[in-house]
Amino acid sequence: MWFKKRSIISYVLLALFLYISMKLTEFDLSKFRDFRNMIDFLSHWFPMDFSLLPRILKDSLETLAMAFLGSFFSLLIGLPLSFLAAKNTARSPFVYHLTRVGLSFVRSIPEIVFGLILLTALGLGPFPAVLAIMFHNIGVLGKLISELIEASDPGPQEAMKAVGAKSWFASLFSILPQIWPNVLSNYFYRFEVAIRTSLILGFIGGGGIGQRLFNDFKTFHYTAVSLDVLVIMIIVILVDFFGSYVRNRVI
Amino acid sequence: MIEIRKITVLYPGMKENALNSINLTLQNDDFICILGKSGAGKSTLIRCLNGLQTPTSGEVIWDGLSLSSLNEEQLRKVRREMGMIFQHFNLVPRLTVLQNVLTGMFGYRSSFKNLMGWFTAGEMDQAKQVIQEVGLIDFMDRRVEHLSGGQKQRVGIARALLQQPRVLLGDEPVASLDPGTSDRIFNLLQEMHLKHNLQTVINVHDVQLAKRYATRIVALKDGEIVFDGKPDEFTDEMYVYTYDSFGYSRMPYTVTT
Structure with a gap:
């Protein structure tokens, strides 16, 4: 009743893809024979070197600032663009397709590539990292929010047209209240992702705790690495809590 | 005053016209109820009146101006003088x-x-x-x-x-409400119609409500007007014809007030 003969092909294909992917990634659980090496390595991480805590906190603050600025600017720019990239609010098919293509374009470029390009002009430091996060997230938030707009109830928009409001204003005023809680949760998710991204950008000289982590790693300063990782985990969890708090207040 | 001159609406991808060359003139003290089966063209007609739907051909005349000749700014000024309520x-x-x-x-x-x-x-x-x-x-x-x-x-x-507004349009405003609430909403609409001198045009499925509150009933069938007259002229035969209904379903409706 539920399983049709035809779907056997799908299962065979799925199994094939799994097999090929495992081959390509050298996926082999027997490699865990050397598990002890990892335990041994991790044991060098402790005890944590708390004397570095003030400097680590300062760098974390820089990371938070990078992630916040980058993601906030991307929301600021992505939100208006998303209205142009949604079928039900786009002024013309041309604008719609142009915005869609533009958003996919910036989204398809990873932050680290933006970072590497911007480094050549702006030099090392957190500023190019902020811009890299911003560009990529404009693409991501623009797409996500445009999909929220497309899924919104058209009724209120029609009502706002019927009272004689300008059409751009009718769309904005009727759709924004509907999607606002979801916009916020998308935003906070991207903020959280941006924190992790800014770590990677730290590896290429973007500053913040990412750069510290990278340097500590490269200089075999493992007792500092463990504290870096702990602080990063705490930051991500705090941002997550803060995000759900704000979202609950808004709903 | 609103006048509808030979409007036809054909939705993209549809074979049959939603409205087929309809003429209708609304008088100032009208409280019109539009009756008809689902898909008869009631909503389309209402939405043509304030320009939410542009007719494929024909004209809606408001204060001597054809809505199709207006730019967006002028159309907004027309719309703000027409209130609209929705299902x-x-x-x-x-x-x-x-x-x-x-x-x-x-x-x-x-x-x-x-x-x-x-x-x-x-x-x-x-x-x-x-x-x-x-x-x-x-x-x-x-x-x-x-x-x-x-x-x-x-x-x-x-x-x-x-x-x-000078006009109040209602697109099935009571279709998702219970009978008692529907009655009270219609009572309010009648009160506002009289108090503010509002020309009122409302789509409704409840024939009994329409006969009780309307000053004029317009019945649509397959995109054409099949009845336009006083509520008490809307006979049982007309009802059966409009709704393609069997005789026995007349029963709840013949209990008039």
Whole structure:
């Protein structure tokens, strides 16, 4: 009743893809024979070197600032663009397709590539990292929010047209209240992702705790690495809590 | 005065016209109920009146102007003089009753002021006045999603009244309400019709309600007007013809008041 003969092909294909992917990634659980090496390595991480805590906190603050600025600017720019990239609010098919293509374009470029390009002009430091996060997230938030707009109830928009409001204003005023809680949760998710991204950008000289982590790693300063990782985990969890708090207040 | 001249509407991808060369002139003191099966073209007709739907051919004349000749700015000025209420109320979610009602003024104010939510004390008083009229003054600061269906439609009516409209359009305003609530909503609509001298055009499925409140009934079938006259002229035979109904389903409706 539920399983049709035809779907056997799908299962065979799925199994094939799994097999090929495992081959390509050298996926082999027997490699865990050397598990002890990892335990041994991790044991060098402790005890944590708390004397570095003030400097680590300062760098974390820089990371938070990078992630916040980058993601906030991307929301600021992505939100208006998303209205142009949604079928039900786009002024013309041309604008719609142009915005869609533009958003996919910036989204398809990873932050680290933006970072590497911007480094050549702006030099090392957190500023190019902020811009890299911003560009990529404009693409991501623009797409996500445009999909929220497309899924919104058209009724209120029609009502706002019927009272004689300008059409751009009718769309904005009727759709924004509907999607606002979801916009916020998308935003906070991207903020959280941006924190992790800014770590990677730290590896290429973007500053913040990412750069510290990278340097500590490269200089075999493992007792500092463990504290870096702990602080990063705490930051991500705090941002997550803060995000759900704000979202609950808004709903 | 609204006059409809030979309007035809054909939706893209459809074979049959939704409206087929319809003529209709609305008189100033009309309280019209439009009857007809689902898909007969009632909604399309209502939506043509305020330009939410552009006819494929034909004209809607308002104050001597053809709606199709107007630019967007002029069309907005026409729309703000026509209040409209909807089956699903179409209120802006997450806003309060007062905030929703205030949107009725949007057509008369700059978009910037609307966006900032700047209203004068006079405008606030006007809004509270209409909320009082529909009997929701105690619910003014309540969010609209916490209201009952009947209350939501009252918010819709208040929003329309704040437009100080000359015409009130209703697209199945009571179709998702229970019979008692429907009755009270129609009572309110009649009261507003008389008090504000509102030309009223409403789609409705409940023939009994239509006969009780309308001053004129228009029946549509397959995109054409098959009846236009006084409520008591809308006979049982007309009912059966309009709705393609079997005789026995006349029973609940023949119990007239």
